[in-house]
Amino acid sequence: MNVRIFGIVTVILFVGAVVNLSTTVFLSYDNPHLPLIGTQTHNTALALLNCATKRIPAIEWHKIRTCVQTLELYNVTNGHIPYIRGGSQTAAYVMPIVAPRRVFATNLYQKLNTVSKALVVIHECAHLALKVADIAYTWEENFDTLTEDEHLKNADSYRQTILNHCT
Numbered sequence: 354m355n356v357r358i359f360g361i362v363t364v365i366l367f368v369g370a371v372v373n374l375s376t377t378v379f380l381s382y383d384n385p386h387l388p389l390i391g392t393q394t395h396n397t398a399l400a401l402l403n404c405a406t407k408r409i410p411a412i413e414w415h416k417i418r419t420c421v422q423t424l425e426l427y428n429v430t431n432g433h434i435p436y437i438r439g440g441s442q443t444a445a446y447v448m449p450i451v452a453p454r455r456v457f458a459t460n461l462y463q464k465l466n467t468v469s470k471a472l473v474v475i476h477e478c479a480h481l482a483l484k485v486a487d488i489a490y491t492w493e494e495n496f497d498t499l500t501e502d503e504h505l506k507n508a509d510s511y512r513q514t515i516l517n518h519c520t
């Protein structure tokens with residue numbers, strides 16, 4: 354009897370998780386979107402990446418460049434944004450496994466200047482192209498105490514490196 358109840362609960366939770374994921378994906382996809390290539394943001398991101406390649410050649414900037422050249426940018430309305438750590442400060446987000454060439458931009462992104470937009474795109478492309486996570490954002494206290502290895506696995510470290518050396 355106990356086993357049977359446990360089985361039912363597991364199935365319900367599993368179905369719930371799947372529905373939740375597909376709703377999130379559907380809501381994010383259901384927005385206007387265009388390739389980034391040819392835009393001012395695209396050109397600025399490439400110029401920043403060229404600078405970074407010259408200044409810090411050891412990092413795989415070319416993978417981020419390919420991402421910038423091939424991604425589609427989605428303009429997501431507020432009601433369509435899934436729950437994200439960082440909440441109201443989120444300018445963009447990605448879903449690397451289900452949407453490896455898509456960057457989803459929020460209303461906050463639209464208010465940024467071109468250089469800031471390019472830096473956001475570079476952060477998101479670090480997730481997509483280098484498969485790194487968000488260990489710490491620059492405005493979080495523990496960002497300053499990350500080791501070199503952790504910086505290499507942290508998306509905002511790529512944005513901050515370019516901000517420091519190329520803007």
Ligand SMILES: [Zn+2]
Nearest residue numbers: 480486487508
């Ligand atoms: Zn991130």
